[in-house]
Amino acid sequence: MYCCTGYYLTEYGCQECIGSFALNCSLPCLSGYFGPRCTLHCQCVKDKCDAKFGCPKAIETISKVVEGTAASEKGFPEITKEVSCCTGYYMYEENMTCLACIGAWGQNCSIPCSSGFYGRLCKSRCLCPENQCDKLTGCVKESGDQFEADVDRLITHILFHWILSVITNI
Template structure:
């Protein structure tokens, strides 16, 4: 195990201070920070160790979102789209106007159970195992259901 020591310099208005950091394997530790987690790391209660910020977040305890147009790991990537279509973690996304049956929403994601079909407008009356995200339930019967002020028709063969 190789230990590397380094010092970070932070300039604050009217003051500057030093923070002594050590780097053991892939997890740096910084004195003077909560749980010795360096900036761009946060404490994970389950693993009992500092972990790198998720993409799109930076700073002490990963408490800051990347400022537009930056996104991704350590905010190093740049969106080339409008602010309202720039995700801090993944970058630009675009609303698709048409999705295949079984997909819906902004990025045409797979319909969540119990919904299925075109724009996820169908509602399965069977178990999750039997409900197909684009075709619905494979059971013989015809049924009409009202849910959230919408009428869903499920024709089952």
């Protein structure tokens, strides 16, 4: 498994960089920027800006712990972090890991595949009439009045998710 730019891999999945950015959080924030993936701009003198917490405040009572350091120890404001996945992935709530979209794409897999496309991130094209293309498994076979899923693709799809769940629970 790999993480998107601006995230690093932990035993719990991909975590957002705080106080750094780039692939595997390899670069520190530029002077004057801080927080998640260095996206926040400090409103204080640049040399007073902490890459993780931003500008210090004179009086601040904070109990939240961010990456092992209590923010109140340094007098910095609380940072809340929203856990999210990269575009083309969704959060698998059971173990909080990001999984690739199948039969859809976009942020949180919110956009279904276009007609004639299927599979992971909708990158596969059906080689059958569009009305016989299943967004998850691809081409389906007509059997009387019902459509019957292509067994090989369905088994592959099920095995993929089963193997992925076994791997992520190790």
